Amino acid sequence: MLSGKGRRGIGYDTRGCYDCDQAMNYWLLKTEPGCFSMDDLKNRPDMTEHWDGVRNYQARNFLRDQVKVGDGALFYHSNIPEPAVVGIAEVVRAGYPDFTALDPGSEHFDPKASPLNPLWYMVDVRYVEKMPSPVTLEKIRNNPLLSGMPLVKRSRLSVQPVTAEEWRIIRAMGGLESR
DNA sequence: GCCAACGTTGGC
């Protein structure tokens, strides 16, 4: 599972009990705010949107196999002057085929995908709350307790697992109540 | 805009 091999020492398979049906899991979802931002999510009907367009196999595997309804997500803005976790979303639909891969008109179209072999997967997420103060990448890097995060290890992975401890710490750093 | 990291592709 998980593309085997434990590439480059990032042991995703040791970062939590992702196979436990009962366990609440946490994730970090990256997006370029110029493309889709936390405010965009808030402004959607039901404050809900498909998390589509993921075209990386490792990220795809998380979406397809492990992200569950009720899981928490750190909403991360990338590729801007001050990249940061800006808020919290929750998963409201688990992995299902990403139809944008089948749509020739979509910028995420993938000719290798087909209805019988959808290839790419997405989940649906709903806006929960913004961080009173965004937790910048710089702050995350400067916190030794967060040094295990793929984000800090310069992984470009756009869907990443977050441990319960990291979740708690980042929420607190952003000024959210512990929960 | 630069460029390091790193994922993907394709020739062999």
Place this chain on the structure above:
DNA sequence: GCCAACGTTGGC
């Protein structure tokens, strides 16, 4: 199955 070339991500 190796690996060079190439493309993309994303911090800076």
